[in-house]
Amino acid sequence: MDTFISRKRPRLSNASEEPKQNSSDPCEDTTDTKLAILLSLFPAIKQDELLDILVSCEGSVENVAELLSTKDATAGTPASKKRTAVASLCGIQTSLSSHVFTTSEDGSMRPMHEHARKKNLSPPKKGKTLHLYSPEDIAAYTPCTIIHNFLPAKEADALLLELLDESKHFSRYDFQLFNRAVHSPHTYAVYVSTPEEHRQQTSEYTYGGTSRSNVRQATPKLRSVSRQVQKIVNSEINKRIRDVYPDGKKLKYQSPKEWRPNAAFVNCYDGPTESVGYHSDKLTYLGPHPVIGSLSLGVAREFRVRRIVPRDEDETVEEEEEEEEGEGEDLGINKLSPGSNYTRNQTSSAARADAQGQISIHLPHNSLLVMHAEMQEEWKHSIAPAQTISPHPISGNRRINITYRWCRDTLNPRYTPRCKCGEHTILRCVQRKHETRGRYMWMCHGGLTPGKEGCSFFQWAEFDDDGDPVWGKQTIQDEAPTLANFSASQ
Numbered sequence: 155m156d157t158f159i160s161r162k163r164p165r166l167s168n169a170s171e172e173p174k175q176n177s178s179d180p181c182e183d184t185t186d187t188k189l190a191i192l193l194s195l196f197p198a199i200k201q202d203e204l205l206d207i208l209v210s211c212e213g214s215v216e217n218v219a220e221l222l223s224t225k226d227a228t229a230g231t232p233a234s235k236k237r238t239a240v241a242s243l244c245g246i247q248t249s250l251s252s253h254v255f256t257t258s259e260d261g262s263m264r265p266m267h268e269h270a271r272k273k274n275l276s277p278p279k280k281g282k283t284l285h286l287y288s289p290e291d292i293a294a295y296t297p298c299t300i301i302h303n304f305l306p307a308k309e310a311d312a313l314l315l316e317l318l319d320e321s322k323h324f325s326r327y328d329f330q331l332f333n334r335a336v337h338s339p340h341t342y343a344v345y346v347s348t349p350e351e352h353r354q355q356t357s358e359y360t361y362g363g364t365s366r367s368n369v370r371q372a373t374p375k376l377r378s379v380s381r382q383v384q385k386i387v388n389s390e391i392n393k394r395i396r397d398v399y400p401d402g403k404k405l406k407y408q409s410p411k412e413w414r415p416n417a418a419f420v421n422c423y424d425g426p427t428e429s430v431g432y433h434s435d436k437l438t439y440l441g442p443h444p445v446i447g448s449l450s451l452g453v454a455r456e457f458r459v460r461r462i463v464p465r466d467e468d469e470t471v472e473e474e475e476e477e478e479e480g481e482g483e484d485l486g487i488n489k490l491s492p493g494s495n496y497t498r499n500q501t502s503s504a505a506r507a508d509a510q511g512q513i514s515i516h517l518p519h520n521s522l523l524v525m526h527a528e529m530q531e532e533w534k535h536s537i538a539p540a541q542t543i544s545p546h547p548i549s550g551n552r553r554i555n556i557t558y559r560w561c562r563d564t565l566n567p568r569y570t571p572r573c574k575c576g577e578h579t580i581l582r583c584v585q586r587k588h589e590t591r592g593r594y595m596w597m598c599h600g601g602l603t604p605g606k607e608g609c610s611f612f613q614w615a616e617f618d619d620d621g622d623p624v625w626g627k628q629t630i631q632d633e634a635p636t637l638a639n640f641s642a643s644q
């Protein structure tokens with residue numbers, strides 16, 4: 155692709171970080187593709203000039219088209235036509251900022267706020283990846299909001315350094331798939347506040363059916379940043395409720411309480427091939443409609459999201475029950491080949507992403523992505539493997555990601571049902587079956603634990619409107635040991 159541009163390309167910063175991810179789609183908008191589109195729209199402007207404008211517009215073809223179309227309006231093609239032309243080229247859509255989709259309880263998509271209804275734009279097309287950079291577009295097209303340059307630069311760098319050092323202690327998830335032990339394609343550790351929680355988390359909490367062996371105590375910087383994350387996440391939640399949700403009310407099962415993170419998963423992706431496949435985050439301890447604050451540090455990577463389509467809307471794609479609900483897809487590992495730790499089976503996950511279209515959110519260093527309440531039940535997300543990456547001055551090829559989470563006191567594992575194997579069950583939401591879509595269930599997860607068979611335990615999970623289990627309130631008053639908020643426990 156570099157042949158297209160004769161001089162060295164500048165590195166696009168922050169939101170505009172140039173996408174260099176692996177893709178077979180020639181329409182993926184690398185800087186080269188963006189330039190090609192702009193050149194075809196504005197043939198009178200030199201390539202170098204267009205490149206400069208593209209950089210100054212933070213990589214947004216949309217903004218360049220708008221800027222130049224305004225200037226160009228007197229000289230021929232009207233601005234609106236140029237913008238439409240951008241949209242029709244290679245699936246890059248313009249003026250994305252005003253179309254918001256949500257899934258109603260019957261699973262149908264609908265625009266969510268007044269602003270959205272004024273425009274008639276569509277979600278990503280089948281087989282296309284829609285790349286989003288601007289916070290407005292991301293909020294309009296996905297259940298996420300993004301804050302670029304979230305921390306003061308020095309603080310972000312210091313946190314990155316601290317976590318790079320911590321990453322020496324990270325490990326891969328091990329789990330069982332098709333009778334083989336598998337390792338995740340990136341490393342991680344879970345962080346909690348106090349030594350007691352550390353003990354509890356290691357012995358009582360499970361993740362994917364196995365006890366969490368890799369639990370660590372939050373570092374001072376993780377804690378101090380959590381305060382800032384807490385503040386912003388709560389403000390984003392309130393904005394989302396006010397501007398986007400029907401009647402300006404929180405979603406059913408969403409917690410009405412202040413979001414207070416008490417656990418963090420820290421992931422390390424060392425190099426371009428490390429990744430996480432399409433998955434939804436486990437609800438077992440977070441409960442229904444959880445909000446997650448996800449801070450990215452180091453190398454910029456693509457966070458891809460796609461809406462989960464109910465089965466009868468998605469008939470062209472073959473489905474496998476285990477894959478839909480299984481841990482395999484969680485980790486981007488769907489099938490194993492003998493002799494390898496894991497093999498990504500592109501067919502099913504990628505086929506769905508293709509059939510439905512997917513959205514790519516670019517996550518530069520020091521960006522905070524808020525995954526809102528509708529995200530885990532209605533969408534899947536992944537970190538795509540990249541063909542190449544731009545090394546970061548501090549972390550080299552590595553990206554660190556922190557997902558701050560709020561585990562509900564009412565879902566402490568001592569309250570949740572046990573299956574016939576005597577293990578804690580996991581909480582899942584029916585995502586594809588049309589008739590039961592949106593219902594929650596407790597299930598045995600033993601079948602995914604290395605060396606365990608699992609049982610057929612299944613029980614529908616009932617929650618009140620605030621997403622607490624119906625058994626929760628009574629028991630909690632009696633004896634609940636709760637996870638401490640990061641900031642409160644210092």
Ligand SMILES: O=C(O)CCC(=O)C(=O)O
Pocket residue numbers: 419421430435448457535536537555557
């Ligand atoms: O690395 C990321 O941005 C996402 C990580 C993730 O999805 C997870 O920890 O569940």
Ligand SMILES: [Fe+2]
Pocket residue numbers: 433434435535
């Ligand atoms: Fe996740």
